[in-house]
Every structure is written in structure tokens, then in C-alpha cells.
Amino acid sequence: MKQSENGRLTELFTERALSDLLEMIDRKKAADWLFDRIWPGESGERCPKCRATLSPAMQRTYRRFRKTFCSACGSQFRAGSGNEAFYHVRMDPHEIVVIAALLGGKVSIGEIAKVVGVGDDTIYLWRRRLSGLTLGDVRGFADDE
Helix, strand or coil, X not given: CCECCXXXXXXXXXXXXXXHHHHHECHHHHHHHHHHHHCCCCCCCECCCCCCECCHHHHHHHHCCCCEECXXXXXXXXXXXXXXXXXXXXXXXHHHHHHHHHXXXXXXXXXXXXXXXXXXXXXXXXXXXXXXXXXXXXXXXXXXX
């Protein structure tokens, strides 16, 4: 890896490391981290509309950003519902965490788009949505196995 005069790494990741990155992220940890950033202090145990306790299966579904159904009030929702930055998001949480990490690591928009398999415009959108996060915020998602 090369370092510039100011000490910043100019080549943070090799092409091979970038291509393997999505597979190295623990999906459950990534979803939990993202849920906790969107809804700090919220456990995911209750329906956001009527506050009824969700079944354990629905709690897991909700925390994994999948469509969830409340049997008490009949509403359908996702973890991103009610949060403007994450409303109608269809990307997997681990992909969003990878984007955040690579943006924090100063990887080019084009390289990030290749890794995640989306267009450059999607990465620009996520850069705006994730502004304020740093590489240090998204450490610790590699599989423990």
C-alpha cells in the first residue's frame, strides 16, 4: 500500500479484497448495527404503529429490514419505514454497511459501485444518506467464523 505525503493511504484496498468484501460481512451484525443507528434505543419488539408486542419471528423479520406484519393492528412496515433516509430502501443492510465503510475509506465511487453491483448514482445517493459516518463506525462486521 502506498502512502501520500500527508500519511493517508492512497491505495486502501486491492481489487481482490474489494471483490470479496461483501462476502466477509456478517449479515446479522450489519442489520443489527444499521437498525440501532436508525432507531436508537428501540429493540424491535413492538409494532411502530400500535406498539403491540410482535411475535419473536416478526421481531427478527423487522430487525432484518424485511416486510413485517402486525397481527394486532394489521399494519405492514419495514425497519426503514418512518425514516426518510431509509424509506423504500431495497438494499440489504450488509450492502449499506459496505458502502459506508468504503466511503469512509476513501474508495472511489466507481469501485464501490462495482463491489456492490449498483450504478454510480446509487453510491452518490448513499453518500448523502450516510454523511457523518466514518470507517470506524462500521468496523467489526467480519464473520467471526
